Amino acid sequence: MKTHATFYHAGCHVCIAAEQSLAQALDPSRFEVRIIHLGQTPSELAGAERAGVQSVPALVLNGQVFHINFGAALSALK
Amino acid sequence: MKTHATFYHAGCHVCIAAEQSLAQALDPSRFEVRIIHLGQTPSELAGAERAGVQSVPALVLNGQVFHINFGAALSALK
Numbered sequence A, B: 001m002k003t004h005a006t007f008y009h010a011g012c013h014v015c016i017a018a019e020q021s022l023a024q025a026l027d028p029s030r031f032e033v034r035i036i037h038l039g040q041t042p043s044e045l046a047g048a049e050r051a052g053v054q055s056v057p058a059l060v061l062n063g064q065v066f067h068i069n070f071g072a073a074l075s076a077l078k
Helices: A013-021 A042-051 B011-023 B044-053
Strands: A001-011 A031-037 A056-063 A064-073 B003-009 B031-037 B057-062 B064-073
Touching: A001 A013, A013 A031, A013 A056, A013 A064, A013 B064, A056 B031, A056 B064, A064 B011, B011 B057, B011 B064
Parallel strands: A001 A031, B003 B031
Antiparallel strands: A001 A056, A056 A064, A064 B064, B003 B057, B057 B064
């Protein structure tokens, strides 16, 4: 069974770079990557917060949050 | 041909978590991941700096630096 990996972003330049390189670099045989644009789907903000996301871009993998560089604070997206 | 991905760390807790989850999650059919412990191999510090690494853990992928969470500043390792 594949592990879900969730990549949160907000369409910013830093986010896009991380998505195209890092999120796409994950092993597709082990991970099913969901890409969530928080600017376009603000209904996902609460879930991102619960997962511990503080800024985007961020990758949630195995319950751990990895904040990658810094594009925008989550609070700026509300 | 595989792309080289270089994961820099310094043995800290934040680094180890990122290494075990993120560095190991990369697609092994596309990436050859080098793991470099800058605390143990300070000779690699100059190369990390040239790649743009400012703190660890960091992943250099396709010439782009992704700073993942924050373990330690590179300057603290000199």
